[in-house]
Amino acid sequence: MSSKVLSHLQDNNAHDETVAFISKTLQMYIDGKWINAQNDARIQAYDPCFNSEITSFPSASNTDLDNAVCAARRTFDSNEWSNMLPLQREQLMHRLANLIEEKADVLAEIEALDAGKAISGCREVDIAGSIDVLRYFAGWPSKIEGSVRPVSIPGQHIAMAVKEPVGVVGAIVPWNWPFNMMIWKFAAAIAAGCTLVLKPAQQTSLSAIYFAQLVEQAGFPAGVFNLVTGKGSTIGNKMVAHPLISKVSFTGSTEVGRQVGAMASSNLAHVTLELGGKSPMVVFGDADIERVVNATQQSVFFNSGQVCSAGSRMYVHNSIYEEVVEAIAAKTKEMKVGLSLDSTTDMGPIISSSQHASIMDYISIGQREGARLVCGGKSVGDDGFFIQPTVFADCTNTMRIVREEIFGPVLAIQPFETEEQAIQLANDNEYGLAASVFTKDTSRAWRCVKQIKAGTVWINTHDLVDPCLPFGGFKNSGLGKDLGPEQLEQFLQTKTIWQEL
Ligand code: NAP
Ligand code: MG
Secondary structure, three states: OOHHHHHHHHHOOOOHHHHHHHHOOOOEEEOOEEEOOHHHOEEEEEEOOOOEEEEEEEOOOHHHHHHHHHHHHHHHHOHHHHOOOHHHHHHHHHHHHHHHHHOHHHHHHHHHHHHOOOHHHHHHHHHHHHHHHHHHHHOOHHHOOOEEOOOOOOOOEEEEEEEEEOOEEEEEOOOOOHHHHHHHHHHHHHHHOOEEEEEOOOOOOHHHHHHHHHHHHHOOOOOOEEEOOOOHHHHHHHHHOOOOOOEEEEEOOHHHHHHHHHHHHHOOOEEEEEOOOOOEEEEOOOOOHHHHHHHHHHHOOHHHHOOOOOOOEEEEEHHHHHHHHHHHHHHHHOOOEOOOOOOOOOEOOOOOHHHHHHHHHHHHHHHHOOOEEEEOOOEEOOOOOEEOOEEEEOOOOOOHHHHOOOOOOEEEEEEEOOHHHHHHHHHOOOEEOEEEEEOOOHHHHHHHHHHOOOOEEEEOOOOOOOOOOOEOOEEOOEEOOEOHHHHHHOOEEEEEEEEEO
16 A cells, blocks of 8 residues: 555544555455455555555456356256245345444545545445445345246146346446445346356446455355456456356446447346447526536536546526536536545546546647636646546537536536427437436426437436436436336346146
8 A cells, every 4th residue: 555545544544444454455356255366466456646556456368257157057056056045045134234334434435535536425425325225126126927828729727927137247337336236237147146256347346346355244145256356358358258158247348348248248148338428418597506517516527527327518598507507517616626536626637647638638629619718628637647627618519528528627608598499309319227317397398208218317507326226227327227026127027837637
């Protein structure tokens, strides 16, 4: 651990357990055992506040990945897992949720440090939200039902359709919500009775390693959850194409998602893809402006804008356009950009130097394209990867800052005149993950909901998520859903059973 990381932890009164965890030699968790990578290859973990080394963890080889998938398959086929009673599985999941809750502060610190997330949001959203998801899915194992069907074949038959777990799940998650996305995959897969192999993002693997300790402590049989840390381009790729993987559940970029989808399909594996977005916020002339302004703090600046459903392009009715732009700029200027472990920080750093460079590049592109920079636009400090929350006005749908996913704290605003035009502008994008509409006119809100092509539409808010509601994109934002019964269904397959009497 570098001295900068140590003082980041100490100055912000991090728990001794957080420091102790980071100081250990971290390993992968495969088949119930803690192991190093074959050849002892390792990857460094960095604190994006200082671009400074936190620790290192194993960089798995193809053999390690193969061992993990085979362990998950053996366990899936074993009586210990397949005969576990639904209520016992629920109990295990609840026990794990309780352990996460006990260690919530430590987990939040590990996640904030490794991913650069502001600690307050990390506690309230990443960790607390994950516990909710685990508890929601922990209620499902005893409620997965089949049905008897009224067949019309002459003679006497009993015929039914029942649900079975799909098999071994290969889960791949990104760096922007490392713990959360891992729990989304884990909870639904386990509730369905699957086993899984999970690969976290290279930049953010620490909370997954801590989580594996809790899985072991909760008493899950060996091989149910296997954690393989390493590179997406090698072992991620290998996992997706592995013949013993029955289901691939991927969250990440649209570009990689396309390749993952193609590989999984060629193997005839089931596949769910949660991909990128460029979600519109449509603000009508009768909108509550304070609500709109407050929503932007969550919708586009939360997690430094590194949110797939970020409301990163906004369309505002001409009648209130300047007033909204000014109010958003005033509120945005008050945001505190700071160290991730400081509880007064609103916005931490960007995850990496390449992501920082890409966002700064988009900010210059926006200026060159003729958008009006209303606030922000600068990199902050010499250490680390901080960027000011940035607002552009007078944008158009032809600009790259409006069309492309920036994945940073950049909002692009433009005016509109009619409802029809607002809907056309909102739909004019390759993505369709989410959208929001701000108006006091309920009929108008519902007309918009019906016409906007997005997997989630919020009215007078942006970015609410709940375990009982499916989350996932239309168009190039993905395939299938996470959360809700819809996600559970995707980890199940249907068996038809006939008996002739
Ligand atoms: P990414 O580059 O696609 O990486 C995502 C994951 O895929 C990482 O674990 C990565 O591993 C792995 N990976 C990379 N190449 C691979 C390959 N060829 N085969 C298999 N796995 C591979 O995405 P990112 O830049 O980390 O994340 C940001 C993106 O995720 C954004 O586009 C965002 O919108 C999207 N996202 C979507 C949702 C949603 O629910 N729709 C939620 C969060 C984020 P390495 O880290 O080792 O490269
Ligand atoms: Mg890191």
